[in-house]
Amino acid sequence: MIRDWILLGIILIIAIILLTIFPDKNEAVTNTVWDYLVEMVFILPAVMILLGLFAVWVSNEMIMKYLGKTSGVRGIFLAIILGALPTGPLYIAFPMAAVLLKKGAKISNIIVFLSAWACIKIPQEMVELQFLGVQFMLLRLSLTIILVIIMAVLIEKIIEWSEGKAATM
Template identity: 50%
Template sequence: MIPLLKRYRVFLLMLVALGGLGYVNADLAARSLGHSVDYLVEMLLVIPPIFVLLGIFDVWVPRETIVRLMGGESGAKGTLLALCLGSFAAGPLYAAFPVAGVLIKKGARFSNIMIFIGAWSTTKVPMLLFEASSMGWDFMLCRLVMNLTGLMAIAHILDALLPEEHKALSPAGS
């Protein structure tokens, strides 16, 4: 019983906090609970299809292909592929992490994983088109160049500075 409580301690703490909020301000607690339920439903609609596609990807794409295209010796080709995969992906950012886990397992270079996650969060094509139409091409291009510069720098610095044991996919709970 104690390991189960330890595992869900953050969730239980949030429930206690929500209860305290409900005691102080019931309307705010109800809105907070409503938002939480909305996010949970959204996640339950997004995550299962992602895991199905990841299962197919894991079985159909050989490790050697990922190592060749995105591995340590892939160079600019791997960086460009990671950038394109992230930029053309659909879905919220939390969907990128299981994909990144499979890419790590299949031998993708750590910097390419970081570029993939960064591209997923900052350079999505629909977002760029929206920015260009609503804020202008100058703003969109300026933000894109700054994001790509920072993204590449951070990914390659992390790849160079982190020891290999920190780049590996570790088991959950360790």
């Protein structure tokens, strides 16, 4: 946290030095900074409010309850939805995934859940929509979902195969 502010100070000093040496770039840089700042101001508070609401209303226990008892296509679908809910950074999801695995949840479901948590988060999709447009966002989202499911099944097969081999040895 403090580190980020120090970094900001350093970047700010670099920017001021650069703009003093090259005053002709001043207008282009300040215009860009202003445009992006305005766009962020319009969208970030709303995204943060949604994050806060989900963090309070959807508990980790709730997610684990639903994820632990379903399997098959429904399980994968649920893993995507639950992972996509705006509920905090990825490192929170690791211990949840570990507990679910110990309880016997399918490896593929857990991989889908973790990947959805990492890169299909609803607030992320909103900001992506804002900055990169609907075509980019929808295409990347659908490709990600398809490939994450393939990856999850693949990892499950690899782990099962390697454990099977270890067991017969």
